[in-house]
């Protein structure tokens with residue numbers, strides 16, 4: 093579980109008709125392409141070899157999964173942010189179908205999603221190298237998936253669906269892993285991160301993606317695993333500032349990229365703003381704790397991993413953090429609601445709902 097964080101998965105949501113044999117004939121609902129890190133991984137890492145690969149495939153992960161506890165690989169007590177956003181997108185399937193999907197699918201069985209996200213992944217190939225599928229490789233997997241779909245349904249049909257919608261976000265693992273020692277190193281890292289991120293987005297655009305919902309990097313210095321290193325349990329301000337700088341650089345890069353890519357549209361979620369209430373006024377959003385892991389042990393629940401022999405917090409919905417790095421299902425839902433329907437200060441230049449309703 094190296095460097096996995098709440099607020100920066102990279103998910104790509106595409107209005108694609110995908111599915112089993114029968115679905116090949118008839119598009120049903122838009123599909124969701126998800127690229128990113130552990131905030132969005134629904135089990136890809138379960139299939140990666142290696143001891144160091146972070147996996148959420150043992151109890152108590154998934155303890156609140158609908159239909160009974162099931163450790164699917166999601167780093168949550170239940171659904172993650174991608175699940176909530178995907179379910180919202182599919183409520184309004186871009187006019188492709190009259191189907192109204194109101195219940196969340198079981199991610200492992202869903203034919204409407206293509207999951208490429210991988211826990212521990214970063215914008216840089218070097219981030220937790222060898223123990224995840226880095227962003228650049230996720231983009232290559234997307235290209236293969238697209239080729240398979242084209243073989244099945246034809247180029248025209250696939251491109252029409254691809255143009256509809258994408259959702260992305262990644263970077264917290266890069267924040268955890270890179271340890272710049274000077275302002276010059278910080279500046280150099282921002283430049284590399286933004287350049288590589290822009291390349292990934294431009295490559296997806298080149299493959300036909302047009303609408304991008306992007307979850308920007310958030311308060312990585314406030315996760316229990318980082319707080320526990322401070323005697324007072326305070327957030328690591330330096331780490332948060334490092335992330336604030338990356339978030340700003342990504343924001344300006346996207347504003348610069350958009351005019352160069354005809355038809356490109358995006359919504360960038362400000363994860364600092366979207367989670368601010370959880371940290372400054374936890375009670376206002378129904379949390380009794382926003383500094384401790386529900387599943388863990390020791391100080392702040394952050395002195396052990398989330399595993400079967402620890403004591404869970406009694407009410408998961410009252411905790412912001414599920415384990416020492418990842419949000420609870422409830423915290424994920426709040427963030428997803430905020431960026432989807434939320435006020436303009438949570439997203440730039442439009443919210444995810446407005447993005448989802450854009451037509452091409």
Ligand SMILES: *[C@@H]1O[C@H](CO)[C@@H](O)[C@H](O)[C@H]1NC(C)=O
Pocket residue numbers: 215216217218228284287288
């Ligand atoms: C990122 O940027 C560096 C430096 O420009 C480059 O060497 C590397 O290939 C890029 N791509 C990835 C995915 O790390």
Ligand SMILES: *[C@@H]1O[C@H](CO)[C@@H](O)[C@H](O)[C@H]1NC(C)=O
Pocket residue numbers: 321322323324325326327329
């Ligand atoms: C712990 O956090 C406080 C408050 O942010 C800060 O002043 C202090 O320097 C931190 N201690 C360490 C060891 O980082």
Ligand SMILES: *[C@@H]1O[C@H](CO)[C@@H](O)[C@H](O)[C@H]1NC(C)=O
Pocket residue numbers: 389396399401402
């Ligand atoms: C749980 O089990 C692990 C070994 O599997 C052990 O290292 C850890 O200390 C145990 N935690 C508790 C709270 O008993």
